[in-house]
Amino acid sequence: MYEIQELSDELLRLELEKNSYKPGPITDSTRYLYQKKLYNLKTNNYLQLDKSKNLESNFNTVINKRCVRYYSQELEYIINSNKSILTFEHHPDLIKYCDKLFGKIHNNISYNLPSYNKSKKIYFNYILLDPNKTTKIVTMKCLKQNISKDQLNLNVFKEFLGAIFYIGKGSQIRPYSHLIEALNTLKCTVNTSKETLEKEKTIYIKKIWEEGLGIISLHIFHNLPSNDALTREASMIDAIGKSNLTNQKRGTYYGEIQEWPQTKKCVLGSYLLYKAFQIYICEGETQMKPQDL
Structure with missing residues (x-):
């Protein structure tokens, strides 16, 4: 969260858009809300990636079970x-x-x-x-x-x-x-x-x-x-x-x-x-x- 707080208004907008979110005007009153939104977006993306890796690992295990057995x-x-x-x-x-x-x-x-x-x-x-x-x-x-x-x-x-x-x-x-x-x-x-x-x-x-x-x-x-x-x-x-x-x-x-x-x-x-x-x-x-x- 600290790194997000250091972003300028322009970089904050770019980061939000990079995470598929289109923000409104970033002002002193909305800046904290958009910082919090970016933090949540990054956290969710990380969890989804981790979950995807787990699913891929389990899928590979399933495929292996369909091959040679002992x-x-x-x-x-x-x-x-x-x-x-x-x-x-x-x-x-x-x-x-x-x-x-x-x-x-x-x-x-x-x-x-x-x-x-x-x-x-x-x-x-x-x-x-x-x-x-x-x-x-x-x-x-x-x-x-x-x-x-x-x-x-x-x-x-x-x-x-x-x-x-x-x-x-x-x-x-x-x-x-x-x-x-x-x-x-x-x-x-x-x-x-x-x-x-x-x-x-x-x-x-x-x-x-x-x-x-x-x-x-x-x-x-x-x-x-x-x-x-x-x-x-x-x-x-x-x-x-x-x-x-x-x-x-x-x-x-x-x-x-x-x-x-x-x-x-x-x-x-x-x-x-x-x-x-x-x-x-x-x-x-x-x-x-x-x-x-």
Whole structure:
């Protein structure tokens, strides 16, 4: 502000015009007001520039997430096995154990939740998918690439993993709240915070919409207690790797599983991702565009 106070009337006018503001007569009575106006203009321009840099940084991060991915060691082993395929269909003991384990979680009474929520099985998990990646799945299924059914299944599973950009837990319309949040930033509503504008997830969603495509929301594992859904969410995030997602947090484990070693948690998450993949293959996809909200 001190430097602005030292400006002559002529330089003050030039600086205001340089910042896209046309002043009236600058006199002794209006000089202070125009000095204050110039100060506010320069401050806002600086904040906008800083905000633009943050958005550009987050945008570049989003682009990187659409390129090469590295998953947990456990999931990498499954999809990059030297054998024709190594899926959970060939490990019935693991499937049986995981299903039995989650049966126990339903009855776990050690949840750190209010009593009215302990037994409510109203939650589910959901996965947000990038349609730029799922188009390859349709192509691969149609062409079949002259390879075995198992190998085709594995290749399609790899593409499915590459399309995932968010994993969550919720009830009712929770998955669509992310899309509504992104839509509000397009409309530049008054209530849209700087934090919301700069979220990687919001930027990713808007980027997909700008390409004329829609977000795929896959709902999986229905009718779960809250902590069961949270545990599944955490294990899937750990398996695929938080760095490959736009999630801000890794997730939280509950019950017996929170005591497991990380390797075992990632095996469980890999199994759940494969189950989600099977659900996707059966149900197909529906894209959600701004006009659908």
